[in-house]
Amino acid sequence: MCGIVGAVAERNIANILLEGLKRLEYRGYDSAGLSVIHNGELHRERQVGKVKALVDAVDASDDFFDGHIGIAHTRWATHGEPAQHNAHPHVSGKIAVVHNGIVENYAELKKEMQDKGYVFSSQTDTEVVAHLIHDLYEQTNDLLEAVRAVIPRLHGAFALGVIHVDTPDTLITVRLGSPLVIGVGIGENFIASDQLALLPVTNRFMYLEEGDIAKLTRDNIEVYADGQVVSREVHEIDAKQHNADKGEFKHYMLKEIYEQPDAVARTLEMAIDNHAPNALRTDFLERHGEQLSGVRYVQVIACGTSYHAGMVAKYWFESITRLPCSVEVASEFRYRNPVVVDNSLVICISQSGETADTLSALRDIKKQNPAGLVSLALCNVPTSSLVRETDIFLPTLAGPEIGVASTKAFTTQLVALMLLMLKTGHVQGRIDDEALSNHISELQKLPGQLYASLHLDAPIKAMAEHFEDKKSCLFLGRGLQFPIALEGALKLKEISYIHxxxxxAGELKHGPLALVDKDMPIVVLAPKDSMLDKLKANMQEVHARHGELFVFASETSGIEAEDRLHLVNVNDVCETLSPIIYSVPVQLLSYHVAVLRGTDVDQPRNLAKSVTVE
Structure with missing residues (x-):
């Protein structure tokens, strides 16, 4: 969601800000803007639509956007429609503010400021922040102190960037519940909501913690926590690993689908010992063996695609280790006063590690402080908030994922969850050496099997033509394929806008069968597994009602193409790992349908890659 970029430097920074916004486009947004200080004046430009519209407006403007300090923003609408007057930065007098997150008590604060004579030009909660800072600056004549005094008055989660014409060498930033990173340069310093925005100018980063306020100048960074100066470590990252471009592919999503064999192979390598066949590496979660040995219950917290990965993990934990496992949507879990039992392993799954509801659920659980609690972050970003706030970090080595609709992050989550389940089961004696060896042997086949699935692209592209003018669609699966049916439906609705x-599949007779007619495509996931015969019966129920079936089936399933039954054969795979392999066909189907319908595949409307507000 919303993106922030800011800079204070010896050089002109307008192009740095605009390039940073371009690199944050994957997050989802509806408008963009920037403000810079030039010759003692605040210059601002805002545009609805893509960052390119902002770039063109800056190029055409009579204003001077060359400056040594500035802030920029891409907005994802919460308060107020997508419109120029609602776009950031928001200005009050000589102050400009950019803001990620939500101020929950903005209405009462807005009335207070209106009573003081402040006039509002937008419907946003952010403009309240700008006026509050302006009001307090008039009393203190100190920008840092004004911002510091405003923070306790704001309820919610947010990150801020603030500049003032009277202090043209100072950039103030705040992190409270919304991600923010400081980029460290030489004679220049930067802020951003994602380090990806700053990789062209620095590979050294300082990660702010909850409640931190920072004051940046060209040559200095001061970080305050609870009013005291604190030290935050500077981390140097390999910029090559974090850069991403589409290469020969038309869209990031397609590129990322095709990167899945390599991403899965990397994730496997962190845990599987190549020198001792079919064994886990001795250093895989080695420090956490004692913690995992005491686990008696598994609780998964996640949202969206990550929630579907957790649903697959529930089958694995319960069927293979016999450990009870619950999977819950974070946004619901945290508001129903849940009971977390003692000796729970709480697995928080988030691609970005900044998902607001998942983070809040974790914090609520930790406040309960159940005996023997072990918290684990399953995440693709090692520097994220989620990683810093959990006991154990299990990475998914997917590399940068730019497409909003998750693909390789999902399959690497599944692989990492399987590895975690095997480790936990083995240290507890629930999985013996022979069973562990068999599972690892099947895991090592995955990269090759994923490559084979990618060879189905052509027939799936042909299948997609049947969906171009459809309004609704059902995805059916049983057992381990049920979460993949949910994931397939999510992918299709996300990027093609088809409901x-x-x-x-066993629930057809309990309602969905009423929707089946000749115009309703039914996608079926049919590996050769213990549920196949029952699934075939469900398919007959659809066929008898003139429904049109689109089936991804094992080559040895016995299912054959016929009238109103379109078939793509998938190579045989072991039942346990079939969700990983069957993810690829539904990803490709959704992609090709979206391309045919002419939607924005990588940046679908109304959605964001990193959901940092509730």
Whole structure:
């Protein structure tokens, strides 16, 4: 969601700000803007639509956007429609503010400021922040102190960037519940909501903690926590690992689908010992063996695609280790006063590690402080908030994922969850050496099997033509394929805007069958597993009602193409790992349908890559 970039430097920074916004486009947004201080004046430009519209407006403007300090923003609408007057930065007098997150008590604060004579030009909660800082600056004549005094008055989660014409060498930033990073340069310093925005100018970063306020000048960074100066470590990262471009592919999403064999192979390598066949590496979660040995219950907290990965993990934990496992949507879990039992392993799954609801659920659980609690972050970003706030970090080595619809992050989450389940089961004696060896042997086949799945692209592209003019779609699966049916439906609705729902196929007679007619495509996931015969019966129920079936089936399933049954054969895979392999066909189907319908595949409307507000 919303992106922030800011800079204070010896050189002109307008192009740095604009390039940073371009690199944050994957997050999802509806408008963009920037403000710079030039010759003692605040210059601002805002545009609805893509960052390119902002770049063109800056190029055409009579204003001077060359400056040594400035802030920029891409907005994802919460308060107020997408419109120029609602776009950031927001200005009050000589102050400009950019803001990620939500100020929950903005209405009462707005009335207070209106009573003081402040006039509002937008419907946003952010303009309240700008006026509050302006009001307090008039009393203190100190920008840092004004910002510091405003923070306790704001309820919610947010990150801020603030500049003032009277202090043209100072950039103030705040992190409270919304991600923010400081980029460290030589004679220049930067802020951003994602380090990816700053990689062209620095590979050294300082990660702010909850409640931190920082004052940046060209040559200095001061970080305050609870009013005291604190030290935050500077981390140097390998910029090559974090850069991403589309290469020969038309869209990031397609590139990332095709990167899955390599991403899965990397994730496997962190845990599987190549020198001792079919064994886990001795250093895989080695420090956490004692913690995992005491686990008696598994609780998964996640949102969206990550929630579907957790649903697959529930099958694995319960069927293989016999450990009870619950999987819950973070946004619901945290508001129902849940009971977290003693000796729980709480697995928080988030691609970005900044998902607001998942972070809040974790914090609520930790406040309960159940005996033997072990918290684990399953995440693709090692520097994220989620990683810093959990006991154990299990990385997914997917590399940067730019497309909003998650693909390789999902399959690497599944692989990492399987590895975690095997480690936990083995240290507890629930999985013996022979069973562990068999599972690892199947895992090592995954990269090759994923490559084979990618060879189905052509027939899936042909299948997609049947969906171009459809309004609704059902995805059906049983057992381990039910979460993949949910994931397939989510992918289709995300990027093609076709209404789609995933169902456990056995639930057809409990409602969804009423929707089946000749115009309703039904996608079926049919590996050769213990549920195949029951699934075939469900398919007959659809066929008898003139529904049109689009089936991804094992080569040895016995299913054959016929009238109103379109078939793509998938190579045989072991039942346990079939969700990983069957993810690829539904990703490709959704991609090709979206391309045919002419939607914005990588940046679908109304959605964001990193959901940093509730």
């Amino acid at each position: 789609a729902e995933g169902y456990a």
